[in-house]
Amino acid sequence: MDDTATVPEAPRPDRRARVRARVVTYGLVGVLVVGALAKVEVWPLTSFHLFSAVRTGTSVGLELVAVADDGSRAPVVLDPAHPVLVTTAHEFGDLPGATPADQRRMVAAWLDAAHVDPADVSAVRLERVHRLADPDGVWHEDARELVTEVRP
């Protein structure tokens, strides 16, 4: 843990100080190790999976698409200038499992975050998009499938 020098031995710390030091240090390190090995994700306790999976030239993502009465489609793009709302895109995958009432509330919130008037939208589709990269690393859409559809 530390470099040491040839010096006279320091006074032995009192028992309470030793116990406190050990409980905090080994306790916190132990919790971090167990949390990481058990894949616990209760922030700030996390399993520290940062880019741990191998990326390839294929990718799969979820997208919301707003469909108007005339059938025209437009992607629901959450405001990139709003760092809190834009990250709620990570919750797109929760939409199919939500209750119908929550699905409508979630879709309404995302339309609002994308500055889209719900009056102009007849349905919001959650779609799974498969992409492939060409040899130069430019991504192209390969396939798209409907996951669920919500009427706001």
Add this chain to the structure above:
Amino acid sequence: MSAIVRGVDRALLAAGEASRLVEVRTLVALVIGLRLATRDWTLVADRPAVLTSNLTVMSWLPAPLPASVLVALQVAGLAAVALVVAGRAPRAGFVVAWSAYLVLTALWGSSGKVMHNDVLTVLVGLVLVLGPVPPRRGTGRVPDDARWGWPPRAALAVIAVVYLFCGVQKLRVSGISWVTSDNMRWVMLQGTSPFGDGFTHAVANLPLLPSLLAAGALLLELSAPVWLAVRVARIPFAVSVAVMHTSIWAFLGLDYSAWVLTVAAVAVPLGLPRGLRLLDVRARHVPTILGISHPARRTGTPAPTTVGV
């Protein structure tokens, strides 16, 4: 094995300088203050309850909290940081600053995915919350003691474990192909560089370089405990971490500046030789940078010789 454990325990409990602990607490408080000051926390109030995830230890809080509460937390946290830096009420100040930071960053990150940007600062701050605080300045030189030595070392241990497991999880999930495959090239090509796609594509498509970058990052993470165990390697580790996270920002646009600053706040003071101060926090109200302290001359008594941090 038991000899190693005993050695680690002895190193943890060795006496340390009170002024070094004050330096680390002050610098980590400044990192917390910087994070508190540079975000518009009221944005959290725009996220409706239905889009607020239960991913954090703060998920019991009602959502959304009003903007006025968020601003009050920010102001309280910043005032508390000022108290720590000024040496007034350093214990209460640090607890309030860390608590405000914990709540605000937990709320900020409750959007469907665990956010790691502030995790290291929160965990290192927790060590310092739970550790003792040296007496206030003006009470003469505080003798070296195990009470002042273990909190900075525990902070080093937390940093070492966090970086180690960032590397271990890469090996557990992907194995060595995390380095040897085209993984890093594709990571870069899926990122959003602040310098534009042209920059990322140019680097990603160079032969070997992406794999070399991946190897360097993985080696740095896995060897963190070794770097941090040796005093003279701590500052080089802080520099290496800064280089790695700056490259991640340049290629992917991800901001891990809090990790860089937290590592620096702990590893740089603990990488200095005994007696060399990064901040002269003991004798003056306004910290000065990198001064040699002469405790014997100031107090008129010889400084005890102990195992230093």
